[in-house]
Amino acid sequence: MSHANLMNSYFNPNSVYTEEDIMRRFRMRRHVFERLLHDVQQVNPYFLQKRGRAGRPDFSPYQKVTVAFRMIAYGSPADSMDETHGMSKSTCLDTLQQFCDIILQVYKDEYLREPNQEDLNRLIRKAEDRAFPGMIGSLDCMHWDWKNYPTGWQGGFSGKSRKPTVVLEAAASYDTWIWHTFFGVPGS
Structure with missing residues (x-):
């Protein structure tokens, strides 16, 4: 997807897709995407618009951040970006690495x-207001299917579905901040 198409579809004032479409496709609101884009551009010149060796504009910052988000949000493989965004596998992987480093x-x-103690006090106060004294967040777990597992590990990672899975455990507060995560084997 060229820069012009991307802008017309999602980011121009009269874009094709609505705010709800953007939320569904990018897993965030437009203003959050643009804040992240601005922040990464301020720190890393990789995300600024440049000209390639042939003198033509290189991939735009919007294209690079979109590719990184698609790979993170949907688990899209890098080599599939060539068809939709015209970006080679190596460029996609480099973009993802640069993006993750900057976000960190x-x-x-x-x-x-x-x-910290201030966070804990705030969370405990909020929970007490909602009749849950002493609570700082909610715990949830899910099983993720593990497609490319080593065959010898199958028995140790097979859960209730009899397929190899990895368990993700997360604790989040009322304001959706994730305060704890754990990956492990089923039953852990």
Whole structure:
């Protein structure tokens, strides 16, 4: 998808797709996407518009961030981006690596940290207001099918569905901050 098509579809004022479509396809609101785009551009020149060796514009920042989000949100393989975005597998993987490194660098201190005492006090107060004293979040688990597992590990990773799975456990607070995650074998 060229830069012009991407902009006309999602990001121009009279775009083809609505805010709800953007939310469904990008798993976030348009303003959050644009904030992330702005933040990564401020830190890493890789996400600025450049010209290639032939003098033509290279992939736009919107294209690069869109590819990274598609790979993260949908688990899209890098080589499938060539068909939809015209970006080679190696460029997609480089873009994803650059994006993940920047997200860690920019947001680690605020969002990717353990709760401090102030956070815990706020969460406990909110839970008490909702008649759940002492609670800081909700715990949930899910089984993810593991498609390309080593055959010798099948028995240790087979869950209730008799297929190899990995368990994801997460604890999230009322404001949807995830405070704990754990990957493990079924039954752990």
